[in-house]
Amino acid sequence: MLAQDKNRGKIALISVHGDPAVEIGKEEAGGQNVYVRQVGEALARTGWQVDMFTRRTSPEQKAIVEHCPGCRTIRLTAGAETFVGRNELFKHLPEFVEAFFRFQAESNTIYPIIHTNYWLSSWVGMEIRKRQLVKLIHTYHSLGAVKYKAETTIPLIAKTRLKIEKNCLETVDRVVATSPQEQDHMRSFVSQKGNIDVIPCGTDIERFGNIDRAIARETLNLQPNAKIVLYAGRFDPRKGIETLVRAVGRSEVRTHENIQLIIAGGSRPGQPDGEERARIESIVEELELTDCTTFTGRLDHDQLAQYYAAADVCVVPSHYEPFGLVAIEAMASGTPVVASEVGGLKYTVVPEETGLLAPPKDEVAFAASINRIISNPTRRDRLGHGARDRVESHFSWDGVAMQLDELYLSLLKQLHQEFFFGKRKAKVATKKRAISTSQKVS
Known part of the structure; x- marks a missing residue:
């Protein structure tokens, strides 16, 4: 636990579509929501006053x-206080910017550090920076240039997104990549310009990892x-659930x-969960599973911790997946992971040490990897211990917050220098004008 021994000042985390206070698993609620909420709380423990801005949907x-x-x-x-999908949100962003400035004015607050999350929020941050002195940091969470390569249907907003992601990387004060692989993708597919720091996502190592497998299974029947x-x-086609099934x-x-497949997430039992859940259920029926x-x-997080602990493999x-929070939550629980060999998963999951990797969309490779783990309890336990060790040493939220704290403080120092340098330049200019006017008069 980090000690709140200093008042660092105020910081704004902006996550337009990913509400940090929403229940995880609802539509448009996943890893980004967890990241922003956990980073915000961990930064508060270091002494920052953290306000996390999102869009009201009800x-x-x-x-x-x-x-x-x-x-x-x-x-x-x-826009209207109702749910709007990510691909339809861009037209509402100018109103979000104005609402942000109204909040600052009404609360007599100025945020010198703004950390935006996802490309929609980056546009908001860049618009704010046009109107006030601020240091702007951005975390992508996913890159359109990489994401669209894996999709057959490209949304109409894609061209706008790609342009904004490139402008963001080249102009904001710092971009935070959550893995070396994401940093490579930025350089390969977005731009060679811009400043990038690699700071991983984290997980709650106290919540995940303190439940015995046998007790978890008993609790969950x-x-x-x-x-x-x-x-x-x-439930999202890009999550590859069909490959797993x-x-x-x-x-x-x-x-x-006694093979058991547990698909956790989405709505409460008995509630509709959209087209993707219905599609996955139809595949389960088709395969007689x-x-x-x-x-x-x-x-909720406590229930999820029970399921991670109970599983033989996640x-x-x-x-x-630019990072993959689920992977490190499972690893923190001592459960080995079989993951797609893509993006940040190649960073979080170490083959033969914490789990196994397989090519995305390759059901044969996934089946072989799953079988290797569930057929050998000794291998499963060895990988599970390695997984927990890796998370403890690399991916605690307080450790992530300490790295972000260093970054913010260095940028805040730059901001102060720029502010006072600007004031000195203004004074010198005013003095020169006064001298010039005096000489003309004389």
């Missing part, structure tokens, strides 16, 4: 949510001898006695 939502001393979520109205394969996350449906996995598959619906089959 009149019933509180305008301000207090999370802990020094950290709160502030919901601004931009799961069989002690079951072979449990877990997916955790939202088809892998479990292959004979090398399916023939294991209904009897061994459980859809848990949305889980599978992250994403087509693209």
Whole structure:
């Protein structure tokens, strides 16, 4: 735990579409929401006053949510107070910018440090910087230039997104990449210009990793001898759930006695979860996996910790993942991970040490990797211990906050120097004009 021994000042984290206060697992709620919330709370423990700005999506939502001393979520109205998908949000961003300035004026507050998250928020941050002196930091969370390579249908907003992502990298004060792989992608696919720091995402190593497997299974009413394969996350075609389901449906996995596939995330049981959940359920039925598959619906963090602990393996089959919080949450729980060999997953998951990697969309490779782990308890436990060790040494939220704290303080120092240098230049200019006027008069 970090000690709040100094008042660092105020900082704004902007996450337009990823509400830090929303329940994880709802539509448009995933790793980015966790990142912003956990970073905000950890920064508050270092002494920052952290305000996290997001868009209000319902009149019933509180305008301000207090999370802990020094950290709160502030919901601004931009467009109708209803859910709007990411690809439709851009037209509402100017209103979000104006709402941000109104909040500053009404609360008599100026944020010298602004950290934006996702490309939509980067546009907001760059517009704010046009009107006030500020140091601007950005975390992409995903890159359109990489994401669109994995998609067959490219949204109409793609051209705008790619242009803004390039402008962001080349002009903001600092970009935070969450893995060396993401940094490479920025340089290869976005721009050679701009300043990049690599600071990983983190996880709560106290919440995840303190539950015994047998106790977790008893709590969740799961069989002690079951072979449990877990997916955790939202329903989205890019998350590759179909690959996992088809892998479990292959004979090398399916023939294991007491095989159990648990798909955790999305809505509460009994609530609709959109087209992707319906599609995945139809594939489960097609492969005759209904009897061994459980859809848990949305889980809170304590429930999710139980499922991570209970699982033999956690599978992250994403087509693209700049970091992958689920991977390190599972690893923190001592559960090995089978993940797609893409993006930040190549950084978080170390093959043969913390889990295994497989080519994305390759159900045969995923089946082989899953089978290697669930068929050998000794290997499973060895990889699980290695996974926990890696998270402890690399991916705690307080460790992430300490690295961001250093970055913010260095940029704040630059800002002060620029401000006072600007004031000196203004004084000199005023003095020169006065002398010039005096000479003309004489």
